[in-house]
Amino acid sequence: EVQLVESGGVVVQPGGSLRLSCAASGFAFDDYTMHWVRQAPGKGLEWVSLITWDGGTSFYADSVKGRFTISRDNSNFSLYLQMNNLRTEDTALYYCAKETYYNYFDSWGQGTLVTVSS
Amino acid sequence: QSALTQPASVSGSPGQSITISCTGTSSDIGSYNFVSWYQRLPGKAPKLLIYEATKRPSGVSNRFSASRSGNTASLTISGLQADDESYYYCCAYAGPSTRVFGGGTKLTVL
Numbered sequence: 001e002v003q004l005v006e007s008g009g010v011v012v013q014p015g016g017s018l019r020l021s022c023a024a025s026g027f028a029f030d031d032y033t034m035h036w037v038r039q040a041p042g043k044g045l046e047w048v049s050l051i052t053w054d055g056g057t058s059f060y061a062d063s064v065k066g067r068f069t070i071s072r073d074n075s076n077f078s079l080y081l082q083m084n085n086l087r088t089e090d091t092a093l094y095y096c097a098k099e100t101y102y103n104y105f106d107s108w109g110q111g112t113l114v115t116v117s118s
Numbered sequence: 119q120s121a122l123t124q125p126a127s128v129s130g131s132p133g134q135s136i137t138i139s140c141t142g143t144s145s146d147i148g149s150y151n152f153v154s155w156y157q158r159l160p161g162k163a164p165k166l167l168i169y170e171a172t173k174r175p176s177g178v179s180n181r182f183s184a185s186r187s188g189n190t191a192s193l194t195i196s197g198l199q200a201d202d203e204s205y206y207y208c209c210a211y212a213g214p215s216t217r218v219f220g221g222g223t224k225l226t227v228l
Contacts (some may be wrong), residue, residue: 036158
């Protein structure tokens with residue numbers, strides 16, 4: 001059974017930094033592109049970032065470009081999101097999601113809550 | 119990349135059918151058949167309902183169907199049931215560097 005378990009969400013002040021983690025199990029982690037998707041309170045889902053199976057290529061939404069860095073450790077079946085210079089508008093539930101070869105998300109974690117507030 | 123456009127809310131009575139539209143651009147829905155739909159129940163992770171615009175994963179009720187034409191995709195739920203009440207999101211592949219979600223539609227079963 002595929003499992004994705006996010007962790008690392010806390011309350012942080014504006015301008016602060018945070019690293020989210022996603023522990024994967026139940027599938028060949030190093031075969032798949034992985035994503036971070038977030039949902040701010042009262043808002044819809046927003047795609048944040050992706051990283052290819054080998055970690056060689058990553059992309060970001062304009063809203064986080066230059067502040068967030070996605071990475072992965074295939075030997076430890078883990079996905080990460082380093083979040084710097086956090087803003088109040090980054091407050092959201094952050095999900096990691098596994099993408100299939102046909103560009104849809106077939107597995108999601110339960111999410112980890114990041115609150116940016118002074 | 120702007121969000122896909124979905125109606126904020128739709129409603130229907132049990133047994134009826136409803137359709138949720140998802141409008142994008144020629145850069146996303148208009149260019150690729152990689153449109154997916156997700157159901158988001160409160161407190162739960164999003165659940166895949168439709169992939170590649172029209173395909174239903176095993177285990178998803180055949181009351182859920184979808185289509186794509188031009189820059190617009192649509193999700194239809196037939197035989198509405200009370201537990202269909204939820205938020206629904208479309209998502210489109212917009213090239214190798216990005217994905218884009220719709221704003222979400224709240225379905226109310228009257």
